[in-house]
Amino acid sequence: METEYTGKSAVPPPTAEAPPVAAAKGTFNYSVVEVALRVLLFAATLSSVVVMVTSKQTELVPVTSMPTVRVPIPAKFNHSPAFIYFIAALSVTGLYSIITILASVSVVLKPTYSKSFLLFFAFLDVVFVGIVASATGAAGAVAYIGLKGNSHVGWTKICGVYDKFCRHIGSSVALALFAAILLVLLSMMSAFTLYKKIRD
Amino acid sequence: METEYTGKSAVPPPTAEAPPVAAAKGTFNYSVVEVALRVLLFAATLSSVVVMVTSKQTELVPVTSMPTVRVPIPAKFNHSPAFIYFIAALSVTGLYSIITILASVSVVLKPTYSKSFLLFFAFLDVVFVGIVASATGAAGAVAYIGLKGNSHVGWTKICGVYDKFCRHIGSSVALALFAAILLVLLSMMSAFTLYKKIRD
Numbered sequence: 001m002e003t004e005y006t007g008k009s010a011v012p013p014p015t016a017e018a019p020p021v022a023a024a025k026g027t028f029n030y031s032v033v034e035v036a037l038r039v040l041l042f043a044a045t046l047s048s049v050v051v052m053v054t055s056k057q058t059e060l061v062p063v064t065s066m067p068t069v070r071v072p073i074p075a076k077f078n079h080s081p082a083f084i085y086f087i088a089a090l091s092v093t094g095l096y097s098i099i100t101i102l103a104s105v106s107v108v109l110k111p112t113y114s115k116s117f118l119l120f121f122a123f124l125d126v127v128f129v130g131i132v133a134s135a136t137g138a139a140g141a142v143a144y145i146g147l148k149g150n151s152h153v154g155w156t157k158i159c160g161v162y163d164k165f166c167r168h169i170g171s172s173v174a175l176a177l178f179a180a181i182l183l184v185l186l187s188m189m190s191a192f193t194l195y196k197k198i199r200d
Numbered sequence: 201m202e203t204e205y206t207g208k209s210a211v212p213p214p215t216a217e218a219p220p221v222a223a224a225k226g227t228f229n230y231s232v233v234e235v236a237l238r239v240l241l242f243a244a245t246l247s248s249v250v251v252m253v254t255s256k257q258t259e260l261v262p263v264t265s266m267p268t269v270r271v272p273i274p275a276k277f278n279h280s281p282a283f284i285y286f287i288a289a290l291s292v293t294g295l296y297s298i299i300t301i302l303a304s305v306s307v308v309l310k311p312t313y314s315k316s317f318l319l320f321f322a323f324l325d326v327v328f329v330g331i332v333a334s335a336t337g338a339a340g341a342v343a344y345i346g347l348k349g350n351s352h353v354g355w356t357k358i359c360g361v362y363d364k365f366c367r368h369i370g371s372s373v374a375l376a377l378f379a380a381i382l383l384v385l386l387s388m389m390s391a392f393t394l395y396k397k398i399r400d
Contacts, residue, residue, distance in 0.1 A: 079352035082341040115398060122391035126326055126384050133330040134380075137337030141282040145342070146353070152279035153346070155355040180334075184326050187387075191322035194394040198315060 030193050031111070034186065035104040038097050041182045045094035045132075048175035052077050052087055052139075055168030059161050075162040082138040083169070089135035090176060093128050093183075100124075115197075118190050125187035132180040136173060143169045230393050231311070234321075234386065235304040238297055241382045245294035245332075248375035252277050252287055252339075255368030259361050275362040282338040283369070289335035290376060293328050293383075300324075315397070318390050325387035332380040336373060343369045 055077050060070040077083040100121060107117050146166060149157035159166035255277050260270040277283040300321060307317050346366060349357035359366035 075352075080350060081344060081348075082337075115395070119391060119395045122322075122395075123388050126329055126387045126391075129326055129329050130333040130380055130384055133333035134337035134340075137282075137334035137339075138341035139337075140334075141338035141341040142345070144281060145345070145355070148281075150280060152275075153356070153358050155345070156353070158353050180330055184330055187326045188323050191319060191326075191391055191394065194391065194398065195315070195319045195322075197398045198394065 030189060031104060031108045034189060035101060035108060037182055037186050037189075038101045038104055041179055041186070042094055042097040042101060044175050044179040044182060045090045045097060048172045048179065049087055049090045049094065051168050051175065052083065052090075052172035055165050055172070057162050057165040061161060075158065075165040077169070080142050082142040086135045086139040086172070086176065089131045090179070093132050093179065096124065096128055118194055122187065122190040122194065125183055125190060129180060129183045129187060132176060132183060136176040136180055139169070139176065140173045143173055230389060231304060231308045234389060235301060235308060237382055237386050237389075238301045238304055241379055241386070242294055242297040242301060244375050244379040244382060245290045245297060248372045248379065249287055249290045249294065251368050251375065252283065252290075252372035255365050255372070257362050257365040261361060275358065275365040277369070280342050282342040286335045286339040286372070286376065289331045290379070293332050293379065296324065296328055318394055322387060322390040322394065325383055325390060329380060329383045329387060332376060332383060336376040336380055339369070339376065340373045343373055 056074060058072050058074040061073045063069045063071060077087065103117055103120070143166070145155055145157075146162075146169070147157060147159045149155055256274060258272050258274040261273045263269045263271060277287065303317055303320070343366070345355055345357075346362075346369070347357060347359045349355055
């Protein structure tokens with residue numbers, strides 16, 4: 001489709017081959033990229049939640065009072081309020097991404113909606129940047145204590161014992177960071193599309 | 201100044217008293233609010249950093265091996281990597297807010313710059329929403345463990361001993377949350393001003 005090249009229409013060739021209708025449909029190109037990024041966002045949030053929820057690991061841990069006795073103690077994400085907040089935040093972002101995928105597809109099919117949707121996206125994307133970034137920070141900070149411990153206050157590291165648990169938590173936080181970066185990009189794209197509409 | 205009322209110019213009175221030049225300066229009103237919000241942002245980030253840095257508290261803590269012996273042990277923000285990240289993130293945001301205050305003032309004085317500055321603000325504000333929100337999340341998560349402990353992994357709470365330290369950390373995190381909300385509002389305002397320029 002020739003409308004894929006409208007991003008370069010700032011320097012039009014001198015021939016009559018560049019149709020003016022392509023310049024008028026300048027948002028179409030961006031909308032397709034936006035749908036793709038939002039699908040990627042949904043995939044990132046969903047896999048982040050799934051990886052976090054499936055992190056449960058049970059290990060035989062020696063009891064402090066009797067070092068010869070070992071009892072099975074599980075490590076689960078819901079032992080930490082930060083991880084519970086993380087799951088809640090990423091789940092809400094996943095639901096939001098489904099809604100915005102549908103909205104973006106409707107913009108691709110019917111570009112007349114685009115102006116109000118752009119504002120709607122620009123507003124809500126920023127809120128979700130905040131939500132996902134704070135969840136990533138909270139889960140990452142707790143995971144870091146689990147990995148390294150904190151000798152100043154005597155918090156012991158647990159990743160020596162719960163290796164699978166820590167791997168899952170780490171992957172989940174990395175996916176959430178990726179989701180936060182995607183949201184920042186989407187938010188910038190909404191602002192840039194609005195800006196482009198003024199300039200044109 | 202009569203330009204303060206241009207926000208209501210969507211319903212102009214039928215008399216000739218409403219000057220058309222006020223409608224043309226529709227962004228002026230927003231720019232003044234933006235400068236005010238950015239000054240508030242600078243105040244919030246600066247006080248957040250100062251409160252966090254001044255949180256040092258030294259207490260006599262009993263030694264684990266000999267409970268009758270008490271040694272003075274300090275609690276400082278730089279005992280936790282999350283708090284160091286918090287200080288770095290909030291300091292950078294404070295510097296950014298100084299730059300954007302100057303830029304906003306220049307828009308108020310010379311509105312011709314406004315379009316490119318709006319895009320610049322819309323882009324960078326979102327990035328700083330992410331930075332401040334993640335720092336708030338990280339510091340908040342560590343502070344919550346300090347306040348409540350975590351019985352599942354044997355991390356003891358420390359706020360019973362270090363009361364002043366915890367008060368400072370809590371206030372600092374609250375100020376950072378306020379700064380993050382201010383950045384979300386500023387970011388929404390940039391998007392809305394861009395949207396308004398299209399609609400007009």
